[in-house]
Amino acid sequence: MLGLLRRRGPSGFSPSSTAEEVTAGIDGCGLVAIVTGASHGIGTETCRVLALRGVQVVMGVRNTLSGARVREEIVRQIPTAKIEVLELDLSSMSSVRRFVKNFNALNLPLNILINNAGIAFVPFELSEDGIELHFATNHLGHFLLTDLLLEKIKVTAEQSDIEGRIVIVSSEGYKHAYREGIRFHKINDESGYSRFSAYGQSKLANILHSNELSKNLKEQNAKVVVNSLHPGEVCTNIMHHWAFLHGLMCTLGKFILKDVGQGAATVCYLALHPQVAGVTGKYFIDCNATDPKSPATDKELVKRLWDFSASLVH
Ligand SMILES: NC(=O)c1ccc[n+]([C@@H]2O[C@H](COP(=O)([O-])OP(=O)(O)OC[C@H]3O[C@@H](n4cnc5c(N)ncnc54)[C@H](OP(=O)(O)O)[C@@H]3O)[C@@H](O)[C@H]2O)c1
Ligand SMILES: *[C@@H]1O[C@H](CO)[C@@H](O)[C@H](O)[C@H]1NC(C)=O
Numbered sequence: 001m002l003g004l005l006r007r008r009g010p011s012g013f014s015p016s017s018t019a020e021e022v023t024a025g026i027d028g029c030g031l032v033a034i035v036t037g038a039s040h041g042i043g044t045e046t047c048r049v050l051a052l053r054g055v056q057v058v059m060g061v062r063n064t065l066s067g068a069r070v071r072e073e074i075v076r077q078i079p080t081a082k083i084e085v086l087e088l089d090l091s092s093m094s095s096v097r098r099f100v101k102n103f104n105a106l107n108l109p110l111n112i113l114i115n116n117a118g119i120a121f122v123p124f125e126l127s128e129d130g131i132e133l134h135f136a137t138n139h140l141g142h143f144l145l146t147d148l149l150l151e152k153i154k155v156t157a158e159q160s161d162i163e164g165r166i167v168i169v170s171s172e173g174y175k176h177a178y179r180e181g182i183r184f185h186k187i188n189d190e191s192g193y194s195r196f197s198a199y200g201q202s203k204l205a206n207i208l209h210s211n212e213l214s215k216n217l218k219e220q221n222a223k224v225v226v227n228s229l230h231p232g233e234v235c236t237n238i239m240h241h242w243a244f245l246h247g248l249m250c251t252l253g254k255f256i257l258k259d260v261g262q263g264a265a266t267v268c269y270l271a272l273h274p275q276v277a278g279v280t281g282k283y284f285i286d287c288n289a290t291d292p293k294s295p296a297t298d299k300e301l302v303k304r305l306w307d308f309s310a311s312l313v314h
Pocket of ligand 1: 036037038039040041042043060061062063066088089090091092116117118119120137169170171172230231232233234235236237238239
């Protein structure tokens with residue numbers, strides 16, 4: 001990565017800091033984390049580094065075969081790693097409910113939830129529940145998952161006296177949502193659909209979800225913080241629906257973009273670092289809290305999205 005990106009922020013970390021670097025010396029033993037979309041990219045690296053710090057990790061993956069392969073590779077590198085693999089398809093509400101049932105059957109506490117799974121720039125498609133696929137996968141599945149796990153996270157925090165953390169992986173792509181932000185009335189309309197804006201819309205929803213959940217938890221005096229983030233641009237699988245961009249990011253991009261270790265840094269920082277204890281409702285880039293732009297700060301929009309999402313999942 002280029003030298004100009006080594007500038008350190010107030011956290012002491014820079015865009016080129018890796019997940020291992022930002023968690024160096026942190027002991028995560030005794031903590032339990034769920035990571036969604038753990039079978040590739042930023043999610044896999046997040047699992048690996050959390051496991052390296054002693055966290056017990058539950059991987060939520062839609063393909064349990066590739067999940068098992070990833071698990072095997074991590075355990076090969078870190079023989080002490082404690083990792084489970086559970087099936088989770090975020091685009092399906094019944095799969096999300098099944099995952100939570102299976103997780104609860106493990107009888108584990110839950111300290112950290114990392115909503116990372118995502119798709120980008122897919123052609124128009126409806127999920128099995130009849131919802132536009134970016135919105136269903138990136139936002140709504142995670143909205144339901146978080147809702148179903150929230151009581152457990154709160155109780156764990158209460159009983160262990162360790163702050164619970166929810167980390168929501170968004171993207172600077174939120175700036176390219178539709179002009180009206182969220183197309184509530186046209187969420188499932190193919191007319192006017194843009195892959196670019198549909199991805200942006202779902203990532204905008206991630207930030208709004210984080211902000212409103214943070215506010216709700218504060219009002220309840222829960223010992224649980226929620227933050228969202230942009231991981232930086234990384235050559236992973238996510239752009240493969242857009243061959244040109246994928247090609248660019250994974251060839252030329254390799255020299256100027258982040259590698260996956262750098263891409264997972266802000267995620268792992270928010271999950272484990274003591275610097276951000278008590279910090280909630282913020283949007284991070286490069287381990288640095290920044291102010292997202294409108295409409296991510298729109299108070300009306302945030303409420304409307306919450307009610308809209310709740311009505312869709314219940
Ligand atoms: N890479 C970037 O430049 C970049 C930039 C900004 C934001 N982000 C965000 O970072 C997050 C991780 O992306 P990545 O770059 O690591 O992409 P990736 O390599 O494509 O990984 C995405 C993960 O999400 C999983 N996933 C996709 N749909 C799912 C579903 N319906 N249910 C369960 N899991 C599903 C994928 O599973 P499979 O392996 O089965 O496909 C994969 O494990 C995303 O939220 C993305 O929006 C990435
Ligand atoms: C950190 O965020 C603040 C607020 O957005 C910004 O002014 C500052 O330049 C950022 N620092 C780095 C190193 O990115």
